[in-house]
Amino acid sequence: MTRPILAVEGLSKRHYHGAQTGYIALRALVEAGRAEGQIDQPSFFSRFGEPFWALRDISFEVGxxxxxxxxxxxxxxxxxxxxxxxxxxxxxxxxxxxxxxxxxxxxxxxxxxxxxxxxxxxxxxxxxxxxxxxxxxxxxxxxxxxxxxxxxxxxxxxxxxxxxxxxxxxxxxxxxxxxxxxxxxxxxxxxxxxxxxxxxxxxxxxxxxxxxxxxxxxxxxxxxxxxxxxxxxxxxxxxxxxxxxxxxxxxxxxMNMTGEDYENYRPKDAKDPVRLVNLRALKADGEPTTQFDVRDPVTLELRYEVLADGLQVAPEISLIDANHQEILVTGVRQSQQATAASAPGAYVGRVTVPGDLLNEGVHHLTVRVLSFERHERLAESREALTLFVGDQAAGDSARGDYLGPIGGMVRPRLDWTIYPDPQAATR
Amino acid sequence: MTANRPLSDDAVDITSATDTAFGSFRTLWNWRFLTWALTVRDVKLRYKQTVLSFGIVILRPLLSAVIMAFVLGSVANLSTGEIPIFVFGFVGSIIWFYFNYALSNSAMSLLKESDTISKVHVPHFIPVLAGTFSTYVDFMVSFIVLVVYLLVSGFTPGWTIVLAPFIALATPLSVLAYSLFLAPLTGLFRDFRELTNLILQFLLFLTPVYYPFDKVPALFQPVLALNPALWVIELFRASVLGQMTCDPFWIWVSLGSTLVSCVIGIRFFRALDRVLIDFL
Missing domain, CATH: 3.40.50.300 (P-loop containing nucleotide triphosphate hydrolases)
Structure with missing residues (x-):
């Protein structure tokens, strides 16, 4: 590695809150000024207020x-x-x-x-x-x-x-x-x-x-x-x-959320017809993560076990934003597909949300498994997983090279065409 | 461009012992442009959006001299030898006002520049030093008025008068003998502003501005000679009027006192500067 241009080694800084003056002997102040840094002497400086550490033992190097x-x-x-x-x-x-x-x-x-x-x-x-x-x-x-x-x-x-x-x-x-x-x-x-x-x-x-x-x-x-x-x-x-x-x-x-993989969700009642096992979010290369770029497609993978017989089971995933607004709901909607994976056993459901669709920010995932016909919730886990979608602002996302706030709940990349108004001359 | 400039291998070290007061003489020399820029800024600000500025600059020493001539000459019957008491006082007041305003600027400088020095690294001595220079312009204006007055009134000063502006340029040394103590204290404790004013009021009477030093009883002379402002006032007036009012020995005492005070002041400044930024 090249030699760093800047380095910080065990840096700490103590401040004093709520300065309180009162009588301070000048001599003590001069002595404290000389000594500060060489020795610890909070006893003197505490007259200036409550000490607190603004930095505690920070180290890093910058190349x-x-x-x-x-x-x-x-x-x-x-x-x-x-x-x-x-x-x-x-x-x-x-x-x-x-x-x-x-x-x-x-x-x-x-x-x-x-x-x-x-x-x-x-x-x-x-x-x-x-x-x-x-x-x-x-x-x-x-x-x-x-x-x-x-x-x-x-x-x-x-x-x-x-x-x-x-x-x-x-x-x-x-x-x-x-x-x-x-x-x-x-x-x-x-x-x-x-x-x-x-x-x-x-x-x-x-x-x-x-x-x-x-x-x-x-x-x-x-x-x-x-x-x-x-x-x-x-x-x-x-x-x-x-x-x-x-x-x-x-x-x-x-957002006060930790994006940990949701795993081994056990239903309270063993008689539940479906058990949710695990929910993961995957990058395009199959790597599980909770952090995505807006341009990346997001693959969601739900593992579940069907325990009861005679069901038509359809998994469903909701994407919910930081304000708890439901952005989109995706699920199995074809009866044939639901029927095909309904016998008791373990299943994996996968769906990919295309890149350049989601907005920047936090996305909570709520998963549920429904009965296809009656749309009953057989199993549900609310906000089981939290994804963070970031925009590198490299210029090729929907953000372009604009850096200010953009509203909306989704941010698909749509192509704009702008051309001179051909009717303008005639008006 | 940046990429082409070889990166210096001299690392800048930042520890609790880092000196933000002076650095070294080389540091101060490297920052000379800031001293200049701050001085120019203060001069510009003084004369911007003012109507009376030049008038005030001229009237301040003039009126003081008139009043003191009245009080000391007519009421207290003070004699200043062959030099009219007004001329004596006018010469003294011109250099005194430079000292006075340089000291109050310099003592206030850290407080005044607190926004800057708490956001940008500059040796904290620079504003204290720059504060002593900006009123030199005021001094020069009133000095020119003095020269014109002397010529018009028929008093022909000796050639030494050409030295006077240069002697005045040494005033900052006397000022620093005080402001190296007062500037960091004013930064830490606001009430030191009042103390500076008080000190200046006392100093006006303890310095031979309007009276000759040799009129002071011999008993008190050694004490008053310790005043770092003495030698500037005496040398300045000697260069204009051709005579000193004190034994040259006391000039040396005053000069020595100035240097001792500056050396102790630098140590004091350095020590207080360590805690200054955290409480400014």
Whole structure:
């Protein structure tokens, strides 16, 4: 493996909640300042409030050109981690190191002053990011062009919209050509067009060898941009791996569901006519999983045993979304097929939901086995299995290269044709 | 492009011992453009959307000198030798106001830049340093008024007056002797803003701005000479008016006090800086 460009070794950070002042001896403060980090002394700092660990013993390495997403809920430690990497905050314990030039955008337009013009703010902002006057001279026109602020650049910032400020700030950071770009929720404020431009710029930085570390709550953005994900929860690394896996697991957790295979469902009453054995979801290559890409077909496999005689048995599966709306129901509807597999014994029912049909997000599966004629439930397991469908936003799904929210319960890929209105001339 | 630039093998280390206050002299040199940019920004902001700015800059030392000349000259019967008491006070007040505003800016700098330094890595000394420079423009404006006044009133300053702007450029050293302590304390405890104002009020009277140092009883001279502001005021006025009001020995004492205070101040700043960001 190539040498990492950034590494984090046993990093921990202690914060103090609910600052309580009171009398603090100056001398004690100076001594504590000297000692903090070398020795543990919560006794002194506890005067400032309740201690809590924002990060607990975090370790990982990032290679050059990797695009890493840090995901997790509020208070998971994402921002603390980024602040430590950006050298704004010191760790309490452990160590991190990196090589090369780093540009950190923990906030949009750090140090922007509303009374100064865009041009003046750009200079200060670049200086704050550690750049010099040569950078401003060389890159200024490109920065302004990318931010699409040619007309507004000499206007005071108080007349800028939030989006315009974001554009200016992002452009400056992007044109620093950093070896490592750290971005925290920067894209949250821009419009869709600018978000796309930012993601493209970040991707191209990645292709040129820059490492990108990105925090965003937007899974489509993260999936589109990043190759790897680290999921933080309560200051610990829960999962570190390919972004699709991490995003899927995180998404499933967010819905408070675990996508475990449902197995050995035993009916309460031994006299039940049908016993559900196992439900699995399979990828096209037959691998069982609970995480799918929107483009993938999803094969559902239900094993069940028919125990009673003289039935016409028809399995049925419902797909239910996170809001518990039934999206679709699929089942055996041909009497011939139902009759053929009705003698007591073990059966496997398989059905494939085509790719490019399901929406992004969580899908719960409810399985039941019905009597064909009377449509009685012979066996049922509600929300037995949870699938997470993610969109890598690679451009060839129904999402295209759009990254914003899309409504609807399903998302089939339908082809659009757009052409000039031939009747327009005659009207 | 990025890909073509060889990646430095010098790793940047981040531990609990990482110094975010100064780094090294090389670090500070590398950040010189930020010092410049922050100074320029503060100058621009001061003169943006203002009507009186230049007027205030000129009136501040002028009116102070007039009032002090009245109080000390007419009420307290203070004599400043062959130099009119107003001229004496005007020269002093020009450099004093630079010191005064540089100190209050510098002491406030970490609190003022808290949004920046809690989001971007910059050596925290840079804003403290930059705070001492921006009012130099104010100083130059009032200095030009002073020169014009001297020429019009028939007082011909010696050639040493050309040194005056450069002596004033050394004021930040005196300022840092105070602000290295006050800036991190103001960042941690808001009430230190009041303390800075109080210190400045006392210092105005403990520094020979409007009175000659040699009028101070000999008993108190050693104590007052410890003031890091003394040597700047005295040298500046000497360069303009051609005479010092204190024994050169006290200049050395004051200069020594400044350096000692800066050295201790750097250690103090470094120590408090460790806890500053977490509580800013």
């Amino acid at each position: 050059p050109g990797e695009r890493l997403a840090v995901i997790g809920g509020n208070g998971a430690g994402k921002s603390t981690l980024l602040k430590i990497l950006a050298r704004v905050v010191r760790p309490t314990r452990g160590r991190a190191w990196y090589r090369g030039r780093m540009a950190a955008m923990l906030e949009v337009g750090t140090g922007f002053n509303t009374d100064l013009t865009g041009r003046e703010n750009a200079t200060v902002n670049a200086a704050v990011m550690g750049m010099d006057s040569r950078f401003i001279k060389r890159k200024f026109d490109e920065i302004v062009a990318f931010a699409e602020l040619e007309e507004a650049i000499d206007t005071p910032l108080k007349f800028y919209s939030t989006g315009m400020k974001a554009r200016l700030a992002f452009s400056i950071a992007a044109f620093m050509e950093p070896d490592i770009l750290i971005a925290d929720e920067v894209l949250a404020v821009g419009d869709a067009k600018f978000q796309r431009a930012c993601l493209q710029k970040m991707s191209s930085l990645g292709e040129q060898g820059s490492t990108v570390i990105f925090v965003s709550h937007s899974m489509p953005q993260v999936l589109r941009l990043c190759t790897r994900g680290i999921w933080l929860d309560q200051g610990k690394v829960v999962m570190d791996g390919a972004i699709s896996d991490v995003a899927a697991a995180y998404g499933a957790k967010q």
